[in-house]
Amino acid sequence: MGSLRLACDEEQEIELFDWCVESVQHASDVATQLRKELAKSQKLFGEVQELLKAKASSETELLEKFSQLLNTKKAKIRDLETQMGVSGFEAPARAEAPSAAASKEESPVVETKKAGASRAGKRKAAAPEPEEETTDDETTEDEKQGEDDLTTEDEDDAL
Secondary structure, eight states: OOOOOOOOOTTSOOOHHHHHHHHHHHHHHHHHHHHHHHHHHHHHHHHHHHHHHHHHHHHHHHHHHHHHHHHHHHHHHHHHHHHHHHTTOOOOOOOSSHHHHHHHHHSOOOOOOOOOOOOTTOOOOOOOOOSSOOOGGGOOHHHHHHHHHHHHHHHHHHO
16 A cells, blocks of 8 residues: 655664554543533633623613612702792793703702903013113003013913
């Protein structure tokens, strides 16, 4: 049929049967280890599936509880609004847009105040030192306007 030529050292004895036995034993050990690892991976896969189901059910339960809580809070707000209307308080008018109504329900009504006139005795910002020799009398209207703008910005930042 055929022949197989192996390169070997003449002084070294060839133990072909021993080598075959060792190879078969090693293959058997590897197959056993593979079966153990497959069983372990299947067990872990089952645990992951159980955990995913538990996660999904806990999320569903949490969302149901949250929706119940939200609905009770909305009902309480409606009750308070009707009580305010009955006792003579004027309830704020609801806007047509749903986003505006939601923002009114979530945040309390805050009265805004307009800024009053600034006081007369505020300090002016220090004028930058001139590059050329000029006196304060020679400053132009644009430079004066720029200084006024700077002081206004400083005042706005302080508020």
